[in-house]
Every structure is written in structure tokens, then in C-alpha cells.
Amino acid sequence: MSNQIVPKLVAEFIGTFALIFIGAGTAAVVGDGVGLPGIAAIAFAHGLTVMAFAFAYGPVSGGHFNPSVTVGVFAAGAMGAGEAIGYVISQLVGGVAGALFLSAVLGGAETGLGTPALAHNLVLGAMSLTITPASGFLIEAVLAFFLVTVVLSTAVAGRAGALAPLAIGMTLTLNIVMGGALTGAAFNPARALGPMIATGNFSDAWLYLTAPIVGAIVAAILHTGLTRLGQERIAEAGPDRAAPTPAE
Numbered sequence: 001m002s003n004q005i006v007p008k009l010v011a012e013f014i015g016t017f018a019l020i021f022i023g024a025g026t027a028a029v030v031g032d033g034v035g036l037p038g039i040a041a042i043a044f045a046h047g048l049t050v051m052a053f054a055f056a057y058g059p060v061s062g063g064h065f066n067p068s069v070t071v072g073v074f075a076a077g078a079m080g081a082g083e084a085i086g087y088v089i090s091q092l093v094g095g096v097a098g099a100l101f102l103s104a105v106l107g108g109a110e111t112g113l114g115t116p117a118l119a120h121n122l123v124l125g126a127m128s129l130t131i132t133p134a135s136g137f138l139i140e141a142v143l144a145f146f147l148v149t150v151v152l153s154t155a156v157a158g159r160a161g162a163l164a165p166l167a168i169g170m171t172l173t174l175n176i177v178m179g180g181a182l183t184g185a186a187f188n189p190a191r192a193l194g195p196m197i198a199t200g201n202f203s204d205a206w207l208y209l210t211a212p213i214v215g216a217i218v219a220a221i222l223h224t225g226l227t228r229l230g231q232e233r234i235a236e237a238g239p240d241r242a243a244p245t246p247a248e
Contacts, residue, residue, distance in 0.1 A: 054164070099195045
């Protein structure tokens with residue numbers, strides 16, 4: 001194994017471990033039935049963790065901490081296949097390690113360890129809502145699409161400069177505020193698989209493992225297409241075209 005890849009894999013392991021320990025740990029401690037304040041606490045726990053470790057490890061590995069982000073970056077042509085596989089393995093191992101450590105700290109798996117689950121009989125005003133696997137798949141895929149789009153447009157394309165981790169962390173937070181009560185808002189195979197292994201609860205595992213990957217690939221395709229379209233427009237305009245005004 002190249003000495004250049006080792007720090008990246010270690011960074012991805014630690015960042016994913018932290019995301020599970022703090023994010024899933026907050027979900028386990030807060031528990032169900034706490035309404036928006038509880039969901040907001042869980043959302044900020046995840047978002048702030050990713051933001052902090054993206055600032056810390058972004059220069060080392062890019063700060064993915066999510067296999068779907070790695071798949072999206074790979075699909076966009078921004079990293080090689082071997083490196084992407086190494087990232088995903090490190091993230092999955094970090095997720096499982098984080099969940100097992102969380103289980104040891106909390107004294108067992110009875111809290112659920114933040115395992116994501118589809119909503120059943122969720123009260124919304126005067127109605128009760130149950131999320132079907134099909135709806136859950138779409139929600140998880142869309143949330144991953146949003147996250148990977150922001151990662152590609154800020155961190156990979158460099159449009160946000162040093163503030164990319166802030167944009168990524170806030171996207172994670174907003175995603176969970178919206179989807180937390182519906183699907184658990186994992187949109188991260190490592191975030192879902194770790195607690196599932198630690199608790200032995202694999203309900204709808206196929207959904208939580210595949211939907212984020214689908215959303216990531218769609219985000220990468222759209223990002224690549226828009227980038228190429230922008231390059232073609234610049235080429236057609238020619239080198240003498242004046243710089244665009246804010247209105248353009």
C-alpha cells in the first residue's frame with residue numbers, strides 16, 4: 001500500500017468513526033418522540049461533526065466520511081477506482097467500529113444506537129403517515145443527491161474555497177431536519193450499516209445501502225454535464241469575450 005494513501009484512509013476512518021459516535025450517539029441519547037427540538041439536536045450533531053472533521057481532514061483526504069460521497073466523487077472523475085475502494089472500506093470499517101464503541105459506552109444496543117428506520121404512524125397535524133420502502137428509497141436518494149451536489153460544487157470544484165466544510169456541514173444539517181423523522185436521514189451507507197451490525201437490526205438495509213449510491217451517481221452525472229456545458233459556452237464565446245456582469 002502506498003504511503004500516500006495511508007493518511008487518507010486513516011482520516012476517513014477517524015472522521016466516519018466520529019460521525020457515528022457523535023451523530024448516531026446523539027440519536028440514541030435523544031431517542032424517539034422528542035419532536036423538532038430533538039431532530040434539530042441530532043441534525044446539528046451530524047452537521048457540526050462533519051464540518052469540524054472536514055476542516056481538520058479536508059486537506060488530507062477531502063473529508064468524505066460517506067461511501068456515497070466517495071462514489072459521487074469517483075463518478076465525477078475526481079478520483080481513481082483504487083483510491084475510491086480504499087476510502088469506502090475505511091469508511092465502512094470506521095462506521096462499524098464507531099457503532100460498536102458506542103454500544104460499549106451505552107451498555108448495549110437497547111437504545112437502537114441511532115439505527116435509521118422508516119416512519120410508521122408518524123403524526124403530522126391531523127393525519128398519520130407511514131413511509132413505504134419506495135418512498136424511503138426516494139427520500140434517501142434525494143438527500144444524498146443534495147449532499148453530493150454540494151460536495152462536488154464546493155470542495156471538488158473549489159467554488160467555496162476554505163468554506164466548503166461549512167457548506168457541506170449545513171447541507172447535512174438541513175437534510176436531517178427535513179428527513180430525520182421520515183427515514184432517519186442516514187443517506188450514508190456507513191452511517192446506516194454501523195448501527196445495524198452493532199444492533200443486529202437489518203430492517204430495510206438494502207434501501208439504506210443502495211439509495212444514497214443512486215443519488216450520488218445522479219449528482220455526479222448532473223455535475224459533469226453542467227461543467228461540460230459551461231466549458232462549451234466559454235469556448236464558443238471565445239477568448240475576447242468580456243467578463244460577465246452580475247446580471248449575466
